[in-house]
Amino acid sequence: MRFRLTDDQRALREGVRELLARCFGREALRAAVRAPGRLDRTLWRTLGEAGFFALRLPEADGGVGLGLPEAVLAFEEAGRALLPGPLVATHLAAGGVPGAARGETVVAAVDGELAEWLDAADVVRGDASGAVPLRSVDPLTPLHRLPGTAAPDPVAGLPAPVAAAPDPVAVLLTAAEQLGTAGRVCELAVQHARAREQFGRPIGAFQAVQHLCADLLVRVETARAAVYAAAVTADPADIAAARLLADEAAVRGARDCLQVHGGMGFTWEADVHLHLKRAWVRERRAGGGTQSEELLAAALAD
Template identity: 80%
Template sequence: MSVRFQLTDDQRALKAGVRELLERRFGREAVRRAVDTPGRLDRELWRALGDAGFFALRLPERAGGVGLGLAEAVLVFEEAGRALLPGPLVATHLAAGTVPGAAGGETVVTAVDGELVEWLDEADTVLGDAQAALPLRSLDPLTPLHRVPDARGVAAADPVAVLLTAAEQLGTAVRVGELAVQHARTREQFGQPIGAFQAVKHLCADLLARTEIARVAVYAAAVTADPADIAAARLLADEAAVRGARDCLQVHGGMGFTWEADVHLHLKRAWVRARRGGGGTESEELLAARLAA
């Protein structure tokens, strides 16, 4: 028996609408401006996201939200990852309905995640104890970090936060795949596009395969909301994002890590996201426990 999972017309329209919004409000020039002013969050953009329902997506309509579900949130966060959208998106989304102003984008909410806190200086509300947090040099110029020394009693990561991070990682994998193919088609060596060479073909094919496997896992987890499915999706999405960005870097050659290209920004964001709660060993241990049960 085979099962086919297809997005509904409304879901495809939502995904396309979010992509259009982000391309208009946070295109490549805006990304570059943000890189040039690290640590500063664009409040106007944040309110625009709130007006579009980004943070209130899963709130019921009677509470002033959009009234959609986890599957739709995953599609939206996939597009955010693809666009390199900065800010504590997951924390603010999860705080909608409990922290005043979060749903509409008037309040920026961040949360202590293990030993790390993203965007601490720009946040209006911090969930968790970050009083002793110290600035930490971040690999990603679009994600300022603080570290909470001697963090103890760290609670298990919220499964929804883990899944939305996986969706962002999926968006990164999608985007670096697009960049790799575009470069392989246009960059020429020895009188022909580099995409004609077998080594480059294999890199692009592997990148696509990992992305599509991660997509299936992330979408399925959004439907089941099962913790084990979410853990598996996170592992696959982290791998697709990090290894995909590395492969994209290989396709671009030495220029991929220069400031002229965006590839290294995607790789650095994927590295930082992979450190969030629910990634790596945490997901592996959850899956191992489920298999042993």
């Protein structure tokens, strides 16, 4: 099955990319890294004015009136740009929380063992009482751990906590962000392989590097097909499969991109490690890992 974007969808994707390049370019990214935990309210309102949070809100309610496929394209670009903030939670709150659609209200959500951006949020959906702040591996994503989410003690015979079913749209939009990260690290790896020289030749001329870049591209395009298909079908099993593939493409892709860059990829001057750290954090959101595996397994068993 082949999925082709319409002219309007391509224009939307290009428009979001241009908007983020203007409002959250590399200098803004670096400024955010130097001020961890601070949410740029001006950027948030700019996103709201552009309709980012109101994409799926009906026009009669002041929204853009588009669908899930268009939201996936927008969130893919957000992932590519490493845009910080509780984007998914605020998008899902549009129409339900006053000011969320316009970017005037920052909304965080409790949907797993970790909660993001609790201190910066105006509204927190879910019970966040007793949340304990953590030192996040990603400087652009402040985290809190929720009580009662620690791993069970098999010696004491404590049962594992029962997790609520995650919102399928939140799971898919997270997959779209992961897809954006996977596509970006693939681009960075190829660019570096072409520009960096060793022994008088670009390192991309060496077979080992070529294989890494080829594997990157395969994972990206496989995840892209799955995420776009899930956006069309909105089937829970399709969404679970898309999330698994997107998580793998983002995390393994960023690790392979680091390998292509060598030691310089770990330095603060490079952006590659930021993509890896964000991919790690997103992977821990509700719907990632074993939750998607269990949902997919149950669907296949039926």
